Amino acid sequence: MAKWGMVIDLDKCTGCQACTTACDMENDTLPGESWQDVLYYTEGEYPSGQMKWLPRPCMQCEDPSCVHVCPTRATYKDHDAGGIVFIDWDKCIGCKYCMIACPYGVRFFADEKPLVEPDLKEVFAGSGGQLWDPPGQSPDTDYRRGIGVQPKGVVSKCTFCYHRVKEAPEGVPDLDEDDPELVDYVPACVRTCPPKARFFGDLDNPASNVNKLIGNKNGIRLKDHTGNRPQVYYLGAGAGIPAFQPKS
Amino acid sequence: MSSADTAEIRFRRLHPDISELAFLAEDCLPARSPLSRCDDCARACPVDVLTAVKGKLELSDGCLRCGRCAAACPTGALRAADFPRTEAMQEMPPARDEPLYVDCWRVPEEVSPEGALRVPCTGGLDAGAVAELTSLRDGPVVVLDRGWCERCPAGGGARPAQTALETAAAALDAAEAMESLLPRFEARGLPRERARGDGPPARSAMTAVSRRGLFRRMAGEVAGALDDTPMEAEGEGPSRPLRDRIPAPPRQRMVRALERFDETLPASQRPGLNVDQDACCNQRVCASLCPTGALEAFDAEGGSGLHFRPEECIGCELCVRVCPERALTSYPEGGQSGELTRHAFRRCPECRRPFAGGEGRFCPSCDKKYGLLAGGGYELLFGQAPDSRAPDGCGARVQQASRDAASADAKTRGSESPI
Structure with a gap:
């Protein structure tokens, strides 16, 4: 089985948040909750302030802290599904221990306060245990893997769009959005990224484009000292608005 | 359908041939969380046919139906037939000094005192049930010691009900119940030849029981209820029951019993x-x-x-x-x-949302945000090491967040891994 990995090139990322929107729509995440955030950081002060950003999906760690702490074994790393970390919503009790343990902050709990008024969760009130019924809901639902609209009281997270990726033909090195044969199996954030800053492929396949990118452009993993070994790599020298240089 | 009724349906047999023992996995502590190491039922089994490994209960052949496992279960996830379910009983006219005799099935019926509560094994009574029987009748529970338990395969000691009785007596005493009400043993030896069978008799041998006493009838009703304990239905997915609170009937029995004597629970309870x-x-x-x-x-x-x-x-x-x-x-x-x-609630200076707890300045999610920069992330984004001298710049916040994260890490890692 493949080991799915993602490469995000920060030299190309424009911080447009199209990935965030695509993810929200693809996965019907709750209003105010995004599995794929873009974080913004500022440094320095006017007039030499800088702003940088960092798109942050779940890192699908090879040694995930969240899995180690889960008191009900609801969250697990599925090696048969490309090493994606899932949450079994049938087992999750919403204790949020995984959220405490995750060094990347990519797990979410449904009790987030509404960010917009009126609260869309009330406008599209949920039925059948779902927290909301979004218009045009995706047909994919798999509670054992945390796919679908979540029920009350569970933690949710990025699934690398497993409902798409699982349909990919066996043994493909990369899921490239430019390949018409494969475009339907590409995760939503990768598919939608306007500057094509994201790449998705098999980290176990030495011939894959993601492995070449990581090797040639010195891909790094965030917080590598924790030993979590993410399956998401970053390239480049930082996406952002360069510091203002006054003309002398 | 009330939640109690649904729970009733969810009880499952542990062994296809043994309808007397029913199990509700969602109420079993180790089945709910691997952090629980409870194996009280398996340790209580006198013939070691019940094994509990990682929340999975298995019953092999040879079960005596003595109910010891059910009596040991702290949450009532195991239930044995033919024992009184005191939560279903009504309060009775005060019996005062009239004792309720408890006798085992091996004792011939004609030898048991009139109105005695006959159970498959006296060791199958839990302390809560004994206390509640006492309080419902306002009379003492007296377990008859026939002197042969020691050599009964279900016995496991001279008096299988010893712990339950002592616990119930201590609790009732602490709740200031009168001394004459405290449960006790009474030795009424019978020659071993008069015992029926070699262990607790099969249920079929007992169905002809005449309905003399109130409690026997109670026990009979429970027996009927368990007759149709469903087998495991195939392909049935659990409906996220682990999140619900469980009632823990044995504890409830004890609390209800003690509250009839004293409004506030005694400190020992x-x-x-x-x-x-x-x-x-x-x-x-x-x-x-x-x-x-x-x-x-x-x-x-x-x-x-x-x-x-x-x-x-x-x-x-x-x-x-x-x-x-x-x-x-x-x-x-x-x-x-x-x-x-x-x-107290505080407002996160970064995202402006209220949060409570923790020592850091930021809410947990903003802590994570800056924590991401701490382990090389800052250099990745900004191309240089963070400058912490800037008064409230990103560098300063990275330093702060990494301190917070380090202390949180140390705490989290201190806790043992559940696996």
């Missing part, structure tokens, strides 16, 4: 929890994991914290074991009902 206020970060994992809801999280106007009710606590210690900060300690007696912690 009130387990307690201590919280190290400095260590607690209001993560509330403990409350989420509490099986009975004795420990609850609250969010009020003035703050957020934990609330504890000792009468619902079964002393499983899951809260103590799961705390990421190791801030909880339990003590067996004298616990008080009420708030354990209260953390």
Whole structure:
């Protein structure tokens, strides 16, 4: 089985948040909750302030802290599904221990306060245990893997769009959005990224484009000292608005 | 259909041939969380046919149907037929000094005193049931010691009901019940030749029981109810029951019984929890994991914290074991009902949302955001090492967040891994 990995090139990322929107729509995440955030950081002060950003999906760690702490074994790393970390919503009790343990902050709990008024969760009130019924809901639902609209009281997270990726033909090195044969199996954030800053492929396949990118452009993993070994790599020298240089 | 009825349907047989023993996995502590190491039922089994490994109960051939496992279960997840279910009983006219004799099925019926409660094995009574029988009748429970339990395969000792009786007696005594009401043994030896069979007789041999006494009838009703204990239905998916609180009937029986004697529970029946206020970060994992809801999280106007009710606590210690900060300690007696912690709400300077608990300046999610830059992330984004001298720049916040993260890491790693 493949080991799915993602490469995000920060030299190309424009911080447009199209990935965030695509993810929200693809996965019907709750209003105010995004599995794929873009974080913004500022440094320095006017007039030499800088702003940088960092798109942050779940890192699908090879040694995930969240899995180690889960008191009900609801969250697990599925090696048969490309090493994606899932949450079994049938087992999750919403204790949020995984959220405490995750060094990347990519797990979410449904009790987030509404960010917009009126609260869309009330406008599209949920039925059948779902927290909301979004218009045009995706047909994919798999509670054992945390796919679908979540029920009350569970933690949710990025699934690398497993409902798409699982349909990919066996043994493909990369899921490239430019390949018409494969475009339907590409995760939503990768598919939608306007500057094509994201790449998705098999980290176990030495011939894959993601492995070449990581090797040639010195891909790094965030917080590598924790030993979590993410399956998401970053390239480049930082996406952002360069510091203002006054003309002398 | 009430939730109690649904639970009734969800009870499953452990063994296809043994309808007398029913199991409700969603109420079993180790089945709910691998953190629980409870194996009281397996240890209580006198013939070692019940095994409990990682929340999976297995019953092999040779079960005596003595009910010892069910009596040992702290949450009532195991239920044995033909024992009185005191929660279904009504209060009875006071019996005062008239004792309720409890006899085992091996004793010939004509030898048992009139109106005696006959059960498959006296060891299958739990302390809560004994106490509740006492309080419902307002009369003492007297278990007859026929002198042959020692050599009965289901016996496991001279008096299988010893612990249950002693516990019930101590609790009732502490609740200031009259001494004449305390449960006790009475030795009424019978020659062993008069015993029926070599162990608790099969149920079929007992169905012809004449319905003399009230309690025997009660037991009979339960027997009928368990006759159609469903087998495991194929392909049936559990419907997320682990999140619900469980009622823990044995504990409820005891509490109900004691409350009839004394409004406040005696100190010996009130387990307690201590919280190290400095260590607690209001993560509330403990409350989420509490099986009975004795420990609850609250969010009020003035703050957020934990609330504890000792009468619902079964002393499983899951809260103590799961705390990421190791801030909880339990003590067996004298616990008080009420708030354990209260953390004031603060506003995160970064995202402007209110949060409670923790030592850092930022809310947990903003902490994570800056924590991401701490381990090389800053250099990745900004191309240089962070400058912490800037008054409130990103560099300064990275330093702060990495300090917070380091202390949180140290705490989280201190807790044992559940696997």
